[in-house]
Amino acid sequence: xxxxxxxxxxxxxxxxxxxxxxxxxxxxxxxxxxxxxxxxxxxxxxxxxxxxxxxxxxxxxxxxxxxxxxxxxxxxxxxxxxxxxxxxxxxxxxxxxxxxxxxxxxxxxxxxxxxxxxxxxxxxxxxxxxxxxxxxxxxxxxxxxxxxxxxxxxxxxxxxxxxxxxxxxxxxxxxxxxxxxxxxxxxxxxxxxxxxxxxxxxxxxxxxxxxxxxxxxxxxxxxxxxxxxxxxxxxxxxxxxxxxxxxxxxxxxxxxxxxxxxxxxxxxxxxxxxxxxxxxxxxxxxxxxxxxxxxxxxxxxxxxxxxxxxxxxxxxxxxxxxxxxxxxxxxxxxxxxxxxxxxxxxxxxxxxxxxxx
Amino acid sequence: xxxxxxxxxxxxxxxxxxxxxxxxxxxxxxxxxxxxxxxxxxxxxxxxxxxxxxxxxxxxxxxxxxxxxxxxxxxxxxxxxxxxxxxxxxxxxxxxxxxxxxxxxxxxxxxxxxxxxxxxxxxxxxxxxxxxxxxxxxxxxxxxxxxxxxxxxxxxxxxxxxxxxxxxxxxxxxxxxxxxxxxxxxxxxxxxxxxxxxxxxxxxxxxxxxxxxxxxxxxxxxxxxxxxxxxxxxxxxxxxxxxxxxxxxxxxxxxxxxxxxxxxxxx
Numbered sequence: 254x255x256x257x258x259x260x261x262x263x264x265x266x267x268x269x270x271x272x273x274x275x276x277x278x279x280x281x282x283x284x285x286x287x288x289x290x291x292x293x294x295x296x297x298x299x300x301x302x303x304x305x306x307x308x309x310x311x312x313x314x315x316x317x318x319x320x321x322x323x324x325x326x327x328x329x330x331x332x333x334x335x336x337x338x339x340x341x342x343x344x345x346x347x348x349x350x351x352x353x354x355x356x357x358x359x360x361x362x363x364x365x366x367x368x369x370x371x372x373x374x375x376x377x378x379x380x381x382x383x384x385x386x387x388x389x390x391x392x393x394x395x396x397x398x399x400x401x402x403x404x405x406x407x408x409x410x411x412x413x414x415x416x417x418x419x420x421x422x423x424x425x426x427x428x429x430x431x432x433x434x435x436x437x438x439x440x441x442x443x444x445x446x447x448x449x450x451x452x453x454x455x456x457x458x459x460x461x462x463x464x465x466x467x468x469x470x471x472x473x474x475x476x477x478x479x480x481x482x483x484x485x486x487x488x489x490x491x492x493x494x495x496x497x498x499x500x501x502x503x504x505x506x507x508x509x510x511x512x513x514x515x516x517x518x519x520x521x522x523x524x525x526x527x528x529x530x531x532x533x534x535x536x537x538x539x540x541x542x543x544x545x546x547x548x549x550x551x552x553x554x555x556x557x558x559x560x561x562x563x564x565x566x567x568x569x570x571x572x573x574x575x576x577x578x579x580x581x582x583x584x585x586x587x588x589x590x591x592x593x594x595x596x597x598x599x600x601x602x603x604x605x606x607x608x609x610x
Numbered sequence: 611x612x613x614x615x616x617x618x619x620x621x622x623x624x625x626x627x628x629x630x631x632x633x634x635x636x637x638x639x640x641x642x643x644x645x646x647x648x649x650x651x652x653x654x655x656x657x658x659x660x661x662x663x664x665x666x667x668x669x670x671x672x673x674x675x676x677x678x679x680x681x682x683x684x685x686x687x688x689x690x691x692x693x694x695x696x697x698x699x700x701x702x703x704x705x706x707x708x709x710x711x712x713x714x715x716x717x718x719x720x721x722x723x724x725x726x727x728x729x730x731x732x733x734x735x736x737x738x739x740x741x742x743x744x745x746x747x748x749x750x751x752x753x754x755x756x757x758x759x760x761x762x763x764x765x766x767x768x769x770x771x772x773x774x775x776x777x778x779x780x781x782x783x784x785x786x787x788x789x790x791x792x793x794x795x796x797x798x799x800x801x802x803x804x805x806x807x808x809x810x811x812x813x814x815x816x817x818x819x820x821x822x823x824x825x826x827x828x829x830x831x832x833x834x835x836x837x838x839x840x841x842x843x844x845x846x847x848x849x850x851x852x853x854x855x856x857x858x859x860x861x862x863x864x865x866x867x868x869x870x871x872x873x874x875x876x877x
Contacts, residue, residue: 266746267746443735448734452720452724452728455720459724465708466710468693470701470784471693474693
């Protein structure tokens with residue numbers, strides 16, 4: 254088969270530690286990247302801007318959250334609030350006349366600082382108690398945004414994003430918006446992958462797994478918990494800004510409500526905690542599965558195969574969606590990434606049945 | 611006996627002076643005095659619950675002593691936090707292996723080099739221009755330790771699939787990767803068979819010689835203690851009841867009483 258371990262010998266530490274040490278993995282990644290770059294040629298405008306683009310942006314957000322929840326082990330149930338801070342900050346910076354690039358960095362930094370303040374709760378509590386603390390962040394941030402007119406522009410208000418240029422390219426056409434989102438998602442992906450193979454990521458994992466063992470080898474667990482919140486909030490804030498500018502092109506507080514936080518957690522869990530592939534698969538599943546299910550059920554009823562009331566018809570996709578999530582988690586609690594991993598392992602040892610470990 | 615005479619002249623590496631640690635009403639350590647000399651293997655023995663591990667936890671900053679002083683290389687380290695103690699050159703292993711499950715052997719040992727690395731998110735982002743050089747440099751040093759402890763064959767395995775004896779060896783490797791001057795081994799041979807024990811003793815002696823270590827060894831296997839420890843202290847109920855060469859300490863009436871119990875016939 255094309256997918257082989259034998260014959261792959263690394264003679265330098267650099268190549269043994271590269272992102273994808275197996276050539277077949279590298280080919281797949283390059284192939285997918287080429288597909289993503291050719292997206293505007295392959296997909297129709299509708300699919301490009303209402304399926305592919307949100308998938309990319311939500312993947313970036315899910316990657317930011319999986320860095321915190323999966324790699325560093327700090328639960329966060331208020332990540333939509335983190336994205337909201339980023340979105341609102343970037344809009345206000347752009348409105349004040351600064352360039353978009355500065356606005357993105359400013360949004361990231363503001364979010365990181367505020368995220369750190371709430372993340373400081375993680376220094377004292379873990380598990381469910383940390384969930385409560387981050388939920389408090391969600392509601393506090395929501396409340397502040399809604400009730401401070403300087404931020405939201407008044408209750409029930411919608412802030413339109415101004416036209417901006419990113420690196421001299423005006424972000425106006427669907428194609429430029431798509432490439433903007435793609436660029437950010439690629440950056441976040443490479444970033445998270447690199448974190449996982451360097452001392453920074455190892456320290457985060459050490460604090461997650463056994464904080465006493467981490468401290469005895471010199472890891473300051475307070476520092477790394479805060480750094481995890483800082484880094485993840487930075488990425489989440491910028492993702493929020495990208496989401497506002499590239500997809501919604503307007504922001505309202507409802508876009509970043511509690512249900513969005515839960516959706517993000519679902520993406521991370523369904524995909525597989527701490528996994529980069531999982532963030533892609535999880536975001537894709539949570540975003541696209543309801544759409545496909547709705548279309549599928551509508552198709553069935555149009556064909557006369559499904560004869561039920563319209564009321565029930567609108568609920569069937571939701572029920573199927575819930576059942577799918579439960580089904581996947583029962584079938585493989587480690588998420589879609591683990592399913593992908595099993596398939597990959599199968600091909601790695603094919604035609605034999607068992608992998609080495 | 612040569613070794614003992616040499617180390618008598620050597621400087622004190624770690625001194626515990628009148629160390630007391632209480633947990634509520636329980637005095638786990640009662641004014642314990644221990645002084646460990648540069649280059650020796652110092653054994654710490656005693657029945658279960660006698661305060662051996664508490665003493666180690668006091669030294670490494672997990673349970674700072676309420677009274678007394680701990681001096682490491684002429685510096686008081688009482689009030690340092692565990693990660694600061696580690697940065698000062700003290701490493702330890704744990705009684706029940708504390709490896710990071712799910713990480714490979716290599717990553718576990720690389721974590722041992724944490725105090726020498728400069729982890730940062732930015733360095734990770736610009737991996738190819740920034741973090742890679744550091745990773746490779748430390749990888750070379752980790753490979754030397756892998757070589758010393760003969761872990762080549764399991765380098766890329768996940769630690770949770772390894773047998774216990776191997777896991778303990780990986781933990782020793784992780785501690786050695788931190789280039790400690792003082793190494794604390796908390797029951798490195800617990801749960802091992804004779805062959806694994808012999809391997810472990812060999813590795814400890816090799817490491818001590820190669821890296822010029824001072825070692826504090828907590829161990830229940832008396833054959834090991836008598837074979838490799840230069841001096842031994844016996845703890846019972848948080849008090850030091852005997853100190854000296856292993857053979858002297860074992861014959862001490864107080865030690866016999868602590869382990870076997872006192873009876874009028876024996877006395």
